[in-house]
Amino acid sequence: MRVLQPRQPLNRRFKVFGGLLGFVIFITAWKLLSGHYAEKGQAVLFPSPAAVGGAALDYFGYGPETTKRALEARAGATTAAEADRSEMKIRAKARESLETLTGDLRISFQRVLVAFLLAAIVGVPLGLFIGAFHWFESILQPVTEFVRYVPVPALIPLLIVLFGIDEAPKVMLIFIGTVLQLVLMTSDVVRRVPMDLLQVCYTLGGKASEVVSKVMLPAALPGIFDALRLCNGWAWTWLIVAELVAANEGMGYRIVKYQRFLDTERIFVYLIVLGLVGLGIDLLFRLVNRHFFRWAATDKR
């Protein structure tokens, strides 16, 4: 089997098949696990894929749970018009949870966006300077390395004391959690720009500042962009951490709330939404990267 050899390229059909297979394995494993809980009569602790799918449909007012309640309401009604009205009411009520979801998503997205932009504005220039200038590196690198190993969640109490419980502490937590990673990754990329390119610039009459702005920065941009992509993943992680602790809306907050009501199906729906959002943003970054940095694309083999 040639496919079994290292780095053997795969044709397109195989790739699609592989992707589907991965999902089939994932969902089967999920089903088995939930079946295990169901046998013990604890289906509510670990819902099956079908139950989660139903819960997701409920958000649009067409899930099995909503339909069941709608039918009950119809049975209790005396006239046909009243039956229709009460069914509409129940389905509309179910759709309200969708508004909650989009509201949670919006506020969470906003927090990530603000913190992420701040981290980029601060982190990328710092990383560029650390990667370009040894004197700058000697001052900042040790401190950065040290601070990086302070577990970010340990800062939450302090952030709440300093910034209250509004948006500020959440944004700050995400910012602190991502900016240091970004600084280190950016500086690494900048450091890897070949010395030859800098020397070419000097021998063509370039000044030191031009070597940084016209050689190191453009050469490092694709790598910096990749660092931003990875840090975006981190940002969402810290967001949930922040919202688990002190918030009254947002994805993390809602998950904790559903936990209190043992509404695991909805927790799963939120988890899937989070996964899809992350995937979407990642894809967007990749598309932009491929479009603007065609020159840096590496060949598959």
Place this chain on the structure above:
Amino acid sequence: MNLEITNISKSYKSRAGDVQALAATSFSVGPGDFVSLVGPSGCGKSTMLYITAGLESADSGTVELSGRRVTGPDRSRGMVFQAYTLMPWLTVEQNVKFAHRLDANTDYHVPIADILTQQAYADKLIDIVGLSDFRNRLPRELSGGMKQRVAIARALANKPEILLMDEPFGALDAQTREEMQELMLLLSIYERTTVLFVTHDVEEALYLSSRVLVFSSRPGRIVDEIDIPFGSDRTLDIKLSPEFLRLKRRVLDQLHHSGGRALNRDAILERLRESNLTTQQLSK
């Protein structure tokens, strides 16, 4: 234009102590000269070139270009490197005109007419090195030889007083290498370029140069200086002429004498015979 190198020496620190790469070395390059430095690897010839460019500092001695003391790199000494050094995010044309992105060439004190002439000259150079069909391509789409042709055009487009070349064809295959040599020879003649060229390829040095300086192995110093008798109308065929071969013999002898080589024929034969004996003993 006159390059004067006086008593340049350089040593590196290593764990085993200081290693002298270059003994005090002096030579000069006049206008229109094509001077090659040849020598075994590690003889300090590249170090010499980097010092001349101002990219490395010397322990002692001075480099003077047209009477000015060289203290750092600038546009008067263009350089072509052994590694491919095109900016990968720029097209061929943008690479050749890279100097125009720099303040040194676009500041208010440079008249627009000059900039336009430079741009036109850069276009002409792209044409001369045979890349006019590739001017909008990215470096990753080019072969090694093409990349080096762009690098040469880029250095020349900036009109340096002297062109420094550090084994520019070292990474190319033999055939491309000869094509590049022909191009370089004609460029140096027609563009009246002064060149200081570093190579370990003796044939290349003899074919291209008006003068060849032979370096000994570490610490590098000049052990021979050869004025090449061939005129500017030389072709690749002269590589087979008796005169050329005689000069080649002379340089090769110098190189073989100057370095204590661990890989000479007798030593290898000796080691081979030894291992042969042991395998015979083992098979018994």
